[in-house]
Amino acid sequence: MISHLFFSVGPKLIKTPQDLTVHVGEIAKLSCSASGHPKPQIRWRKDGGEKFPAAQERRLRHLPPDDYIIRNAKPEDMGEYSCFAENDVGIVNASAYLTVLGK
16 A cells, blocks of 8 residues: 655746836845745746846845845846746746836
């Protein structure tokens, strides 16, 4: 008799990033989380690329469980941010646009 059955379940987004407008110097908060088995890994891209100014300048922080903040927003942070949730079964994504206004 099998006491535990494990089924793989594709990722499903629970929280998705939302379009956001902030001013230069403010904090921008993006959220993304997913369910699935095995637990999906979360990756972010900006304008289709894997590198973006906030990460390179160490202004990007992960606040568990599912929030990501960009401190001291700059005009170069403006763009489309895409959240990808991936596990062995598949991948799903959602995107939002961050607008950074001058002071």
